[in-house]
Amino acid sequence: MTEIATLAGGCFWCLEAIYQQIRGVKLVRSGYMGGHVSxxxxxxxxxxxxxxxxxxxxxxxxxxxxxxDLLTVFFAIHNPTTLNRQGNDVGPQYRSAIFYHSDEQKLAAELAINVAKQDWPMPIVTQLESAATFWPAEAEHDNYYNLHPSQPYCMAVVGPKVRKFMDHFGDLLAQP
Structure with a gap:
């Protein structure tokens, strides 16, 4: 039996590339949530x-x-203190948010936010919202980092985040 987690922490290429590396993760899909347009x-x-x-x-x-554990990684790989931005990516589409799928996930997310407050000197601005309709991104975004590692954004932004994850969370890595 599997569960679903939905997270927003900047560009979905970064998050996808990291969560694909974690043991127990069956599938990672990029998409959109939390808006008002179908x-x-x-x-x-x-x-x-x-x-x-x-x-x-x-x-x-x-x-x-x-x-x-997925939430621990989430708070380590993006900056949850910057409102509507991650680095040079600016706008509400890059906000930090956890979209929970159950009461248990909501409680776990609240706990993770409180724990993360100890690691960040500025206030956490991560939004906590009930999961809404997930709209899959266009196919060209699937597995983006793995297919385009030499693309400039991937080299400058995604790659360093993946390396940081691998350096700090080796115990969560899937076996090759």
Missing amino acids: QPQYRQVCEGNTGHAEVVQIEFDPTIVAYA
Whole structure:
């Protein structure tokens, strides 16, 4: 039996590339959530006026990796203190948010936010919202980092985040 986690922490290419590396993760899909437009497209979301965040939806086996571990990684790989921005990516589509799928996930997310407050000198601005409709991103965004590691954004932003994750969370890595 698997569960679903939905997280927003900047560009979905970064999150996808990291969560694909974790043991117990069965599938990671990039997409959009939290907005007011049906069937949003990448260009619309990038304009910042659909209300959607770029998210990853993670299907995982909770007997192999705990939801709490996914949240620990989440707070380590993005800056949860910057409102509507991650580095040079600016706009509400890059906000930090946890979209919970159950009361148990909501409680775990509240706990993770409180724990993360100890690691960050500025206030945490991560939004906690009930999961809404997940709109899958266009196919060209699937497995983006693995297919385009030499793309400039991947080299400058995604790659360093993946390396940071691997350096700090080796115990969560899937076996090759």
